[in-house]
Amino acid sequence: MKTKYALPAAALVATLAAFAWSAAATDATAPAPTFTLASRAGGQVSLADLKGQVVMINFWASWCGPCRKEFPALDQIYAKYKPMGFTLVAINVESEKSDAEKFLAATPASFPILFDPDNKVSGSYGVSAMPTTVLVDRQGRVRWLHRAYKPGDEAKYIEQIRAALREPA
């Protein structure tokens, strides 16, 4: 009678509920794609220059809520681990700088900000979520990739950074 909708609706709900996309990280040990990008502080920064340090690359945009929320946590991580041979570069993926500059004026960051306006670097890293955080070890290999950001994820970042810092250059 009226239950004629119940079975197809339940089937669809069950299907969708089982269809889960995980925001988990994936491991990889391929060499990190090289790049040279303009830096907000002036000049250019290239990944090759940073070899020997542990590098965390964060792809972000000012229109991305979780990216904005992540910044203070990234700032703390950068301040704490920089003396130990760690650096963090935040690559902004927006086509124009104006919105990013407005955000940074309100929320200053101490780590380098690079600009990738034509998205070539985002493409080469296969960025499939915003934000995406990549950990590159001292030898220039991608060791860890984390998609998305929820409060508390910074604990996972720290765990990976500390493990990478213990490795030799």
Added chain:
Amino acid sequence: MKATRVAGVLLLAAVACGCSRIEPWVKPYERENIADPIMAWDSDPVASSYMLHVYESREGSRGAAGSSGGGCGCN
């Protein structure tokens, strides 16, 4: 009528399961314009649900006013 409805719903379910490996043609980092607040379907839910009420109490049609999706696609 009933069979078509059930078939339609199950087709939707099959599509939802089967196409998970299609590469998104708008990458997450290309969603700048879609994430702009002016691109929200419904930026003022209280005002628009009121307008919906104004119409549905004076016209014979109801429903399908839906507004979800779009946005930044983050996380």
Added chain:
Amino acid sequence: MQLIRAAVVALALLPLPAAAAVLADDRADFLYHYYDGGGVTIDGPSVLVRKKFAEKYAVNASWYMDMVSSASIDVITTASPYDEERTQYGVGFEYLRNKVTYAASFSNSSENDYEADTATLSISQDMFGDLTTVSLFFSRGWDDVTRRGDPTFADEVDRRIYGVDISQVATRNMILGLAYEAITEEGFLNNPYRQVRYLDPDDPRGFAFEPERYPRTRTGNAVSLRARYFLPYRAAIQGEYRFYTDTWEILGHTADVSYTHPLGDEWTFDVHYRFYTQDAAEFYADLFPRANFQNFLARDKELSTMTSHTLGFGVAYGFRSPGLSFLNRASLNLRYDRIRFEYDDFRDISQTGFAPGTEPLYSFDADVIRLFYSGWF
């Protein structure tokens, strides 16, 4: 009066926030609404508050009031003007896990002769690289109908609504939406005060009244298609079409186009035009040939052959609230709509001196104003 009759379908559904893999931001909205048209004036406040926790859970609560002063065409021709009040409460919960948002909400609406409870469950998922959002919802309503001045009258309405909504990012600048809804109602679906009229040569006016009689079931289906496009100079244009059909043989077409134009960082303007047309219900007539002419009788202009045109404007001013430090962003909005309702087979019987069935066709204009303050925190 039965203010919320057909409107419970819309009201019952607390506005579901745009589902994605992120819960909508915390906000509070304070609205003043005003409607004036066809001899009816309704105004009142509406408040909505939502808050999320740990990016996983969210709750929302809403309150809405209508203060009605009615001297509508039906009221002045068959009854006397009245004042009334309606209050509605709603509460909702959301839970986000991975890319799926589960939501449940409940609302209650009450006035002195109508009580409506509605419960809604929904599930929403992002898929295909977050380009597609699919939402399903199921809503169940229980209404209690009474009649002022008649303690012996009591009846019920049972309502079930199923809906699917699919939203698709089509290009970097365009999103598409497709929605389908099926609404089934059973019970006392008409208005206990409304009358139909029939030709009566014995009456000085040439016609007499009898109570309306509706079927006790109604099933309707609506499907809508919409597209929103981002214009390169930073503006948005949207087009929407909805088709509705039901077992009372009402056929409705709705088309809406809107344009949103921001100016700088603080001002946003929008304009829209909406067109609506419908065919009458199968058992509707403005004037029946005799008393008790057929099984079902209706003279509700809402079920007649009609057209409506709406032209609307909106202005929003966004600002950082200086006094309230916990608000990150706030905006003050004003929206005005002018609606013209035109009826092809509903006549204005308040006009005297016409033979029954030759009175001028009825039409009226309505002004609808919404003034609201929204704060995000």
